[in-house]
Amino acid sequence: MTISSSAPNPRADWYPDPHNPALLRYWDGRQWTGHTSPRPGGWAGQQWQAYPQRSGGGRADNTRSSRSGLPVWAVVALVVFVGIATLAVIGGVVTAPEPAPSAAGATSNTNTAESEPSTPSEALTTTSPSAPPTPTETEPPRSTVPRLKGLSREEAEARLTTAGLGVSEVRQVFSPKAPGTVLSQSKKVGTSVLTGIEVILVVAKPYPQVPGVVGRLKAAAVERLREAGFKVSVITESRTSGKDGVVLRQTPAGDARAKPGSSITIVISSVIRPVAPPQNCTAGYDPCLAPASDYDCAGGSGDGPKYTGFVRVTGYDPYDLDADGDGIACE
Missing domain, CATH: 3.30.10.20 (Trypsin Inhibitor V; Chain A)
Known part of the structure; x- marks a missing residue:
């Protein structure tokens, strides 16, 4: 039986779900609701229709068959059974109520998610809308920490960039290694970390220079x-x-x-200052230099009056023959 659009809306009752034949959906007299229930096996292949409106006095015969072809008492028992089943599953299947059909029976705008039928019979010809896509949770990208020890600072930074990582800090410590050589890293080699994580590098810096102090007191x-x-x-x-x-x-x-x-x-x-020299020698020289007003090294630029060749300075050097202070004069 087809219910025309000019006929009054069927009364509130359970009808086959227009989108899923395995379910029953409740019609509230104006529109489909979000209440569904598994469709009983006895109703497979049958279309539920609204009960006819009774007018005038007289009590309906409980043994009279409904328009579905079953006795009224069977229909009532089935409705009670369906209602109990609905209460058991209603928490997980209730959806937002659908918009009411227009008075003229016009279809909804084609841009809406689902067209609302004006009657249960018209719902049988509608197309079930596609379910909205379920958002998928994805893991953030990860990178593997590369080996950096022994590389130069520039090489280490380039390798981290290639791996999707960065450098947060560069610490310098004294080391005999070449300046800038990576000595250690804050993240263990081969560790899986979130892409973009920054690594601390420890690099070598040269030892300080020793001050030259020769000749100072x-x-x-x-x-x-x-x-x-x-x-x-x-x-x-x-x-x-x-x-x-x-x-x-x-x-x-x-x-x-x-x-x-x-x-x-x-x-x-x-x-060490020497003791007093013998009377015929100038103190501090070996071999002996006879006393004179001055001595210069032979072959040098000095003006004498006395000259000497190689001589060892053993004490005080009154003639200043040992210019470099190593104890050997006129080398």
Whole structure:
């Protein structure tokens, strides 16, 4: 039976779902509702129709068949059964109520998600709308931390960029390695991290230079080395000539690089003055130089009046023949 658009709307009741034949959907007398229930097997292939409106007195015969072809008591029992089943599942299947059909029976705008039929019979010819796409949760992109130790700073930064990572900080520490060499990294090699994470790099910086202190007095030399961050070890060397208390040599040498806090050894001169010389020799020379107003090295530019060749300075050097203070004159 087809219900025409000019006929009054069927009364509120359960009817086959126009979109899913396996379900029943409740018609409230004006429109379809969101209440559904599994369709009983006895109603497979049958179309539910509205009960006819009764007029006048007289009680309906409970044994009379309904328009569906079943006795009225069977219909009533089925409605009760369907209602109980609906209450059990209604929490999970209720959807938003659909808009009411227009008075003229016109269809909704074609741009809407679903066209609303004016009657249950018309709903049988409508097309079920597609369900909206379900949003998919995806994992954020991840990267693998590359090995950076031993690379130069520029190479390490390029490798991190290729992996989708960055550098948050570069820390420098003293090291014998070439300046800028990566010594360590804050993220373990092979670790899976979120793309864009930043890594801390620890790179080498050169050891500081050792100040040159040869020729300085002991106190000044020690102070200069300590200010540069080094410890000082002092060795005294006895000499018979030259200046007393000055730095003769150092280890490591000046301008060399050494680890901060390491020890620098300096050798300090200790000049020993000789005893009084014999009457026929000038004190402090070997072999003996006879006393004179002055001596110069033979073959040099001095003007004498006395000249001498190779001679060892054993004490005080009154003629200033040992210019470099190594104890050997006129070398």
